[in-house]
Amino acid sequence: MSLEQQYRQRFAGSAVLAERAYQRFPGGATHDGRYADPFPLFMERANGPYKWDVDDNRMIDYWCGHGALLLGHGHPAIVAAITQQAPVATHLGASHRLELEWADLIVELIPAAERVRFTASGSEATTLALRIARAATGKNTLIRFAGHFHGWHDALAPGADPDDPNRGVLPSTLDSLIILPTDLDQVAATLATRNDIAAVILEPTGASYGSIPLPADFLVGLRELTHRYGVIMIADEVVTGFRVTPGGACARAGVLPDLVCLAKIVAGGLPGGALAGRAELLDLLAHDECGPRGRIRQQGTFNANPLSAAAGIAMLRAVATGEPGAVAARRGTMLVQMLNELFRSYCLQGWTAFGDGSIFHLFVDPTTDLVPGEIPRNLPLATLKRGGDPRLLRLLRMALHLNGVDLMRGRSGFVSAVHSEEDIHATIAAMAAAIELVMREI
Helix, strand or coil: CCHHHHHHHHCHHHHHHHHHHHHHCHHHCCCHHHCCCCCCCCEEEEEECEEEECCCCEEEECCCCCCCCCCCECCHHHHHHHHHHCCCCCCCCCCCHHHHHHHHHHHHHCCCCCEEEEECCHHHHHHHHHHHHHHHHCCCEEEEECCCCCCCCCCCCCCCCCCCCCCCCCHHHHHCEEEECCCHHHHHHHHHHCCCEEEEEECCCEHHHHCEECCCCHHHHHHHHHHHHCCEEEEECCCCECCCECCHHHHHHCCCCCEEEEEHHHHCCCCCEEEEECHHHHHHHCCCCCCCCCCCCCCCCCCCCHHHHHHHHHHHHHHHCCHHHHHHHHHHHHHHHHHHHHHHHCCCCCEEEEEECCEEEEEECCCCCCCCCCCCCCCCHHHHHHCECHHHHHHHHHHHHHCCEECECCCEEECCCCCCHHHHHHHHHHHHHHHHHHHHHC
């Protein structure tokens, strides 16, 4: 029986639901990252580091809510906060005390946060950051870096994926965007010859939450350049905020950006995001702003939603101790080390695992000369973004599912504070079994 036949047999319930999904959702999925061939798994419930599909197959979960669940699924403190708040109010349509406590915790943890504006998502946070940067500077052009992801909206989607033809994006939007490699010399040359740059935005650990890591000292060098030329620096910490350290990746590097975009962990696993940063910039949203260009208007039905605020407060109180992130980072480092030991034991050329604490990535492409533990660089951007050979990764994803492990897109993931050492060892055993399945298939 082929690997795919085994997959279809084991996950028959998901196959049935996938057929229904194709009738309701474009491409059968509600999120690009959840699309899978021949079909995605439909999950039913979750607890701690595990989740179960509709056929009751248990998975060690490394999606962790797309990185939002640093404390794992159903953490008692988060559940208690939601349970207490839900009967009180899920939407007040008004200011409330929880939003103040939520913002206080963000300001306490994020060094660059002098003011906070809540949004409903990370994409909304980056959208608002651009609006503020353009309004504050009176300039329209933005620098972003190839491969970095900042949401699906028109202003920042171009450049995130080299295979994306940017269908539906206005030519004028593309004209206001400069896409550069993460090369400080090219950034310096661009800033020295252009006087229309409003801002530079980046993921502070590299494209796709570090799947293509930044060069050493890039963050520090970029901050120096943006200071020198009076350009606003926007750090997209939607993934890294509160995870790599309680203060985020910029705080770890000793860099103070002008604006910081937050989501995922900030809302404790519920929908929510925030833009934080310098008071003089965020105050362009204030009703008493009377500058020469007037104030910026920004609405959002679910801004500072009280249910998300309750979950976010519980999460950030835990994060503030530093312990959840530290535990998750130790487990993530252990996982990466053991994966590379496994790849070496199988003499797998072109297979490597790497990461940043609790965030990890796989790159699998036997046509490269990479060795286990090596960080892939100097390859085409499209290859790096895909994580290697698409056919091999497809087989690996199915094989890992058959052995009870669910990685994001089959090639990356997040470790939570509740993943145990036993879970890490079980993941390595699952990877070994998956490799055996894949090797028999190719």
